[in-house]
Amino acid sequence: SVLTQPPSVSGAPGQGVTISCTGNSSNIGAGFHVHWYQLLPGTAPRLLISANTNRPSGVPDRFSGSKSGTSASLAITGLQAEDEADYHCQSYDSKLSVVVFGGGTKLTVL
């Protein structure tokens, strides 16, 4: 994948985790926005964060996004069992002229 994410993260209920998304000067570093999605098997992917930091209505404020340089992060606080899912970041690459994604990060709530 063009964007790099850790394959897995884990945390206990109530704790917090951060998922990183690393790109380069052709995508995140070029100023293109980063968006985050939650994927659960058999369900429609859910938009969690748009345009780096914006949380759509209905998404709990436990989810927050940030961006700096060629990287972005998704932070989840107060982990709940229902947060166990795969999380994917998305941006655009001007060199490749395509929408690009990270490989996804599996969150395990211990």
Place this chain on the structure above:
Amino acid sequence: QVQLQESGPGLVKPSETLSLTCALSGGSITSYYWSWFRQPPGKGLEWIGYVYYIETTNYNPSFKSRVAISLDPSKNQFSLKLNSVTAADTAVYYCARHGGPYPYTWFDPWGQGTLVTVSS
């Protein structure tokens, strides 16, 4: 509330054409940009291309010679055709609506996805 639903054959033979449809309810297909994606088993999401009313399209160069995305306003749906498929095209295929101006766009909502297996 806008909802998307993918449909099509779950099994396609190698060298044949994969054809999927994404039906929209709760909104008009003429008002937004619409994209197709896929996720092969154990891999990340991959953008295939988009369509905008009626014939404006843009494709991932990785697929450009094999793919066609079209829009049918009369049925409020859009479609994906991917020809000359191989086992590498086995994936869950998703459709989604663009949420902002391309290329800065995010995607919301999405369909729940449909698994397409390429096998003889």
